[in-house]
Amino acid sequence: MEYGNLLVENRDGIVIVTINRPKALNALNRDTLNDLKAFFGQDALKIQGLKGVVLTGSGEKSFVAGADISEFNGLDAQGGLEMSQNGHDIFFLIERFHKPVIAAVNGFALGGGCELAMSCHMRIAGEKARFGQPEVNLGIIPGYGGTQRLIQYIGKSKAIELLLTADMIGAEEAYRLGLVNHVVPAGEEVNKAIEILTKIAAKAPIAIEKIIECVNAYFPTEGFNREVIEFANTVKTEDFKEGAAAFLEKRVADFRGK
Numbered sequence: 001m002e003y004g005n006l007l008v009e010n011r012d013g014i015v016i017v018t019i020n021r022p023k024a025l026n027a028l029n030r031d032t033l034n035d036l037k038a039f040f041g042q043d044a045l046k047i048q049g050l051k052g053v054v055l056t057g058s059g060e061k062s063f064v065a066g067a068d069i070s071e072f073n074g075l076d077a078q079g080g081l082e083m084s085q086n087g088h089d090i091f092f093l094i095e096r097f098h099k100p101v102i103a104a105v106n107g108f109a110l111g112g113g114c115e116l117a118m119s120c121h122m123r124i125a126g127e128k129a130r131f132g133q134p135e136v137n138l139g140i141i142p143g144y145g146g147t148q149r150l151i152q153y154i155g156k157s158k159a160i161e162l163l164l165t166a167d168m169i170g171a172e173e174a175y176r177l178g179l180v181n182h183v184v185p186a187g188e189e190v191n192k193a194i195e196i197l198t199k200i201a202a203k204a205p206i207a208i209e210k211i212i213e214c215v216n217a218y219f220p221t222e223g224f225n226r227e228v229i230e231f232a233n234t235v236k237t238e239d240f241k242e243g244a245a246a247f248l249e250k251r252v253a254d255f256r257g258k
């Protein structure tokens with residue numbers, strides 16, 4: 001298993017997958033999404049004795065700082081629709097994976113990064129972790145399931161506040177709201193995830209698989225389809241072009257509602 005942007009380490013059946021683009025704060029570009037698709041869709045299914053997966057980010061600063069904004073240049077509505085749908089498909093692969101997947105969140109988990117962490121079955125936050133859905137700063141909406149899964153974890157009231165304000169929250173608040181399962185000292189996120197996966201590995205594998213299926217079956221999926229469509233609709237706007245340009249030019253966006 002060789003990937004351009006993932007490091008994969010098998011520790012006695014617990015596989016640590018590290019998103020490895022630290023200079024871009026591990027932002028999800030197309031190649032990284034393709035790597036995740038190959039890992040969860042094909043390669044991981046062939047690992048003998050797989051107990052579970054830990055997903056983390058390279059470096060101390062960031063888990064994943066979102067979709068790669070440098071790839072937004074020239075994106076049209078059809079491209080936005082396809083990218084969003086592709087992301088949904090990959091994140092559902094993770095959410096529906098037959099073995100437990102735990103996000104070890106070592107820093108920023110923003111936009112697509114927060115959405116990626118939410119598609120995992122559990123989240124361990126280091127004390128420096130920061131969570132948020134800053135898409136409205138870019139003139140778009142979350143396009144990888146954030147409008148749906150954030151509600152699932154923290155409820156409508158706080159979810160809509162975070163989605164509309166783009167406010168970031170720290171690890172302790174994320175824990176208080178129910179977004180993360182545990183907060184640990186920085187650097188201990190992966191170890192805590194391994195500890196939990198080791199405990200689960202001693203249980204009946206078929207029962208574990210069926211619990212994952214049943215928990216997922218509780219939640220409706222229509223809202224995800226709506227999110228793909230509305231993401232593409234925001235990609236059509238001038239506000240999106242302004243928001244993405246403002247980020248890359250390191251200035252505040254001037255939105256006109258067009």
Ligand code: CO8
Pocket residue numbers: 023024025027065066067068069070080083084087108110111112113134135137138141142143144231
């Ligand atoms: N994409 C691309 N590059 C990024 C991203 C990103 N999301 N985030 C950071 N970087 C890059 C910066 O451009 C910078 O590069 P360079 O050194 O070449 O200038 C480098 O990483 C370091 O970043 P900063 O200098 O900005 O570091 P700071 O410590 O000052 O700030 C932040 C850290 C707060 C994390 C800041 O980088 C930031 O706000 N990043 C963007 C966060 C964001 O808006 N994320 C959401 C993106 S949109 C999204 O995820 C939508 C998902 C759905 C998409 C659906 C289909 C396309």
